[in-house]
Amino acid sequence: MSALRSLTGRVIVVLALAALIPTVAIGALAFSRTRADLEREVVRGNLALVRALGAGLDATLQDARRAVEIGAATWADGRAAATATDDADRRATGRLLGRLGRDIPVLARLAIVDGDGRAIAGDELPEGVDLAARSFGGYVGDAIFVAGHPRVPLVVQARSRTGELVGFFVAEIDLGFVSDALAGARLGTGARVVVVDGQGTPVARSDGQPPGGPSWRGRPAVDRALGAAAEGHLTTAGIVAVFRNLASYQSLRGVRWAIVLEQPEDDAYALAAATRRTTLLVAVVALAAALLLGALLATRLTRPLAALAARADAIARGDAVGPTVTGPGEIGHLGRRIDEMAARIGERAELQAALARGDRLASVGVMSAQVAHEINNPLTTVLGYAKLLAEDKAEDHPDRAGLDLIAGEAARMKQIVAGLLDYARAGKDDERASCDPAAVARHVAALVAPQLRRARVTLAVDVDGALEAAIDAHALQQVLVNLVQNAAQAMPDGGTVTIGRVAIAGGVALGLDVTDDGPGVAAADRARVFDPFFTTKAPGAGTGLGLAVVKHLVARAGGTIEVIDAPGGKGARFRVTLPCATLDQESSRSAAAGRDTRG
Ligand code: ADP
Numbered sequence: 001m002s003a004l005r006s007l008t009g010r011v012i013v014v015l016a017l018a019a020l021i022p023t024v025a026i027g028a029l030a031f032s033r034t035r036a037d038l039e040r041e042v043v044r045g046n047l048a049l050v051r052a053l054g055a056g057l058d059a060t061l062q063d064a065r066r067a068v069e070i071g072a073a074t075w076a077d078g079r080a081a082a083t084a085t086d087d088a089d090r091r092a093t094g095r096l097l098g099r100l101g102r103d104i105p106v107l108a109r110l111a112i113v114d115g116d117g118r119a120i121a122g123d124e125l126p127e128g129v130d131l132a133a134r135s136f137g138g139y140v141g142d143a144i145f146v147a148g149h150p151r152v153p154l155v156v157q158a159r160s161r162t163g164e165l166v167g168f169f170v171a172e173i174d175l176g177f178v179s180d181a182l183a184g185a186r187l188g189t190g191a192r193v194v195v196v197d198g199q200g201t202p203v204a205r206s207d208g209q210p211p212g213g214p215s216w217r218g219r220p221a222v223d224r225a226l227g228a229a230a231e232g233h234l235t236t237a238g239i240v241a242v243f244r245n246l247a248s249y250q251s252l253r254g255v256r257w258a259i260v261l262e263q264p265e266d267d268a269y270a271l272a273a274a275t276r277r278t279t280l281l282v283a284v285v286a287l288a289a290a291l292l293l294g295a296l297l298a299t300r301l302t303r304p305l306a307a308l309a310a311r312a313d314a315i316a317r318g319d320a321v322g323p324t325v326t327g328p329g330e331i332g333h334l335g336r337r338i339d340e341m342a343a344r345i346g347e348r349a350e351l352q353a354a355l356a357r358g359d360r361l362a363s364v365g366v367m368s369a370q371v372a373h374e375i376n377n378p379l380t381t382v383l384g385y386a387k388l389l390a391e392d393k394a395e396d397h398p399d400r401a402g403l404d405l406i407a408g409e410a411a412r413m414k415q416i417v418a419g420l421l422d423y424a425r426a427g428k429d430d431e432r433a434s435c436d437p438a439a440v441a442r443h444v445a446a447l448v449a450p451q452l453r454r455a456r457v458t459l460a461v462d463v464d465g466a467l468e469a470a471i472d473a474h475a476l477q478q479v480l481v482n483l484v485q486n487a488a489q490a491m492p493d494g495g496t497v498t499i500g501r502v503a504i505a506g507g508v509a510l511g512l513d514v515t516d517d518g519p520g521v522a523a524a525d526r527a528r529v530f531d532p533f534f535t536t537k538a539p540g541a542g543t544g545l546g547l548a549v550v551k552h553l554v555a556r557a558g559g560t561i562e563v564i565d566a567p568g569g570k571g572a573r574f575r576v577t578l579p580c581a582t583l584d585q586e587s588s589r590s591a592a593a594g595r596d597t598r599g
Helices: 007-081 086-103 176-184 220-227 270-316 329-392 400-428 437-454 473-490 546-556 581-598
Strands: 107-114 119-122 144-146 149-159 165-174 192-196 202-205 231-236 239-245 258-264 457-462 495-502 509-516 560-565 572-579
Touching (some): 086 119, 192 220, 220 231, 270 329, 437 457, 437 473, 473 495, 473 509
Antiparallel strands (some): 239 258
16 A cells, blocks of 8 residues: 555556556457357358258259159150050150159158059058158158168149149159268368257268267257248357258258258357457566566666655755756756755755844843953053052162063953954944945955055955855955954064955855965864954954954954865865845844844
C-alpha cells in the first residue's frame, strides 16, 4: 500500500491500467469474434460436406432409379405389344435384365413381377416388399440387411405407353457405395458421418464400424434430422452436429433418411483454442513487457522529482547548499528555481541573524554609553587635578612620577570612554538611510589621504555605484575609515590598501572588501577582533573598540563583517556585506516585527 502512495507507484499503476484495459477489452472482443466466426465456419464447412455427400448419394440412386424406370417402361411396352412369342419375350426380358445389371453397378437384385405379385423374371422377390402399399412405386423405405450389407428396396411400376400397368420391377440397391463414399470423405479431426434410415438404423458410417445395429433414434441430431424437412445444426453434450434429411433430394423422396455429421466440440474448435492460447500468451508477454517498461519509465520519470523533494527537505532543515537538480523541461526549470530560492533563503537568514546580533550589540552599546557618560565627568576631574598637582611639583619630587602615571592612565581611560561614546553614537543613524558606496569610498580616500601619505600607504578604490547600500553614508564612512586606518597601522613599513566591491549572488546584498598586504589576522584571533577591548596593540596605541564600532555600525544596517585571508595568503581582508537599498525596508520591517514580538 505504501508503494501506491509514492508517485512512482502511482505512475506504474496508471501505466498498468492503461496497458491492461485496452488489452483485456480488445482480447475479449477478439476472442468472442473469433469464436463466433469459427463456429459459423465449422458449421458451414461440415454442412457443405454433408450436402456434398448427400448429393453424391442422391446422384447414384437417381441414376439407378432412372435406369430401372427406363428398363421397366421398355419392358412394359414390349409386353403390351404382345406380338412376339413367349420365347422371344423371355429372351428380350433376359437381355434387358442383363443390361440393367451391367448399367447399374449398385443393383444387387432385380425381380419382375406381374400386377398380382407373381414372379415373371429375374431374381427372387425380396422379402418384406409390400407391393400393394407401394403400388405407386419408389423406395420402399428402411434399409434391409442381407448378410450385414445394407440394401434398399426399390419398386418401379412397369406401365405401357397407354398407361396400362403391366407389372412391377422390384430392385434392391446395395448401399455399400455409401460407406465407400463416407470412408473417402475428408473429415475434420474426430468427426464422423452416419447415414441413418427412417428408423434411425445406421446404413453407412465413416468410422469403420459396420452398418446396422441398434437404432440411433434418441440422439438429438438424429431425431432432428429425421423430423426436419431439410438441414440444420446443434451442439449438445460437447458434440457439434450438422444434419440433412435426405428426403429433400429429388431421388429420395418417399424415404426419411438422414445424414448426420458429428464432431467433438474440442476438435471442432481446436483452432479457436489454439488461437486463444497464442493470443493469451502474446497478451501476457506484451503486458509484462509494458509493465516492465512502465516501471523503468516511472522510475526515470520520478527520479528528478524525488531529488527535488530531497532538496526541498534539505532546505527545510536549513541546509540551503546542495547539488542542483538537473533535468529536461519543467524539472530542470524547477531545479534552477529551487536553487535560486535556496540562495535567497540563505541570504535572508544571514541578514536576519545579523539583525539579531545587531540588536544584542545595541543593548550592550546603550549600557556602555551610559557607563561612559557617567564616568566621563569624574575622569575629567581626576585628569585635571592630576595634571594640576603634577605641574606644581618639581621633576624630582617623589610624587611627580605617581601623579604623571595617574594623569596618563586617566587620559587613556578618557580615550576609551570616547571610543565607547562613539560606539553608542553609532546606533543613532537613520536606519532607513541609503548611500552610494562608490561616493563614500572616494570621500574616505580623500579624508585619510594625508595620514596614509605619512605612513607610505597607497589606497586604491575600486567600487562602482551600481547598487545602493542600505546604510547611512556617515556610518559607512566611519566603517571604511576604521578599516583603512587599521590596515595602515598593520603595515608600519607602508604598503597598499584596496577598497573593492564584490558581487553577491541574488542581488539582495552588496559586498565591500578592504584588503591590505600586512601580516593578516591570526586564525585564533579572527573570532575576537570584533570584541570590544580586544587589541594586540601596545597600551595607549589601541583601545580595541575600532572593530567593535565597525561591527556595530554594519550590524545596525542589517549587514555582516568578517575577516578572511587576503588573496595570496598575505595580508588581511575585511569583508563587509550590506543589504541593498531596495531590500532595506523589508529587512527593517522584519527587524521591527522581531522587536515587537520580543517586546
Ligand atoms: P585597535 O585598533 O584599537 O587595537 P580594533 O578593534 O580596531 O582595535 O582592532 C582590534 C585588533 O584587530 C587589532 O589590535 C589588531 O590586532 C587586529 N587588526 C585590526 N585590523 C587589522 C589588520 N588590517 N591587520 C592585522 N590585524 C588587524
